Amino acid sequence: MRFALNHITVPSLSLEAFFALARNLDITEVEIRNDTPDVAGTRAAGEVRTxxxxxxxxxxxxxxxYPFNLWSGDLPERAEKLADYAAECGAKGLVMCPLNNGQSVSDEDLVEALAAMQPILVSRGLKGLVEPLGFPISSLRTKRRSLDAIARSGGEGTYRLVxxxxxxxxxxxxxxxxxxxxLVHISGVTDPAVAVDDMxxxxxxxVTEGDRLDxxxxxxxxLAQGYEGPxxxxxxxxxxxxxxxxxxAIRQSMDFISNQLQDRARP
Known part of the structure; x- marks a missing residue:
């Protein structure tokens, strides 16, 4: 399996230190952010590419x-700006997260947003990485609903699931x-006291011993179904x-996951 590293793992590290950490872990694929830390808002795209x-x-x-599924207000402008930055810094895609405040968003609005975002991505050679959020207050919780909307929008060649x-x-x-x-994001929860809906x-x-997320x-x-990505x-x-x-700590988690897969593979 291919491990990658999201900058939220070590948000206090500078961009260069984050990249160096990844390489020290034999990781060559990374994700940067526009929130914590706000690389996209604080570093020139050309600097990031270099x-x-x-x-x-x-x-x-x-x-x-965010929130990609409510195509209104300043979202179109922000989406274009971030897409420009992604293309200039050499990123392969944009993660797209739905509204997560308890407000519902209709399937029609979801399809409209995907259709509107598609030419922005295509013209810059980017993939849209749709990430449903499982929180009870999320407006888009499942991958199934995401895929149905992607199909309705005609975006199968542009969008992939996270x-x-x-x-x-x-x-x-x-x-x-x-x-x-x-793309797959991995993290673990070990707190035995928190209910799933309260996570x-x-x-x-x-991801360590005692992980409740399996x-x-x-x-x-x-992997069994053929996923070959990071x-x-x-x-x-x-x-x-x-x-x-x-x-x-990250190396130990990598080893733990690898050992878990090897243990299950043994006869």
Missing amino acids: AAADAGVTILSINAV HDTFHHSLAGETDIFAAETG LDTHRGL NAGQIRAL FSFEPFSAEIHALSDPQT
């Missing part, structure tokens, strides 16, 4: 266009759409962000 080339890393995506192991668990979705998946980003750590099972299912670490926990030696 830093990535110097480090020998590929930028898989920028997180994120399978996030955390959100997959929260949504209670059982189907694995490996053929339609372009938040702050509970998301690295990351290993989800990864095995994706598995990108995306922990939001303040505890992980405060680690004095994140490299060792």
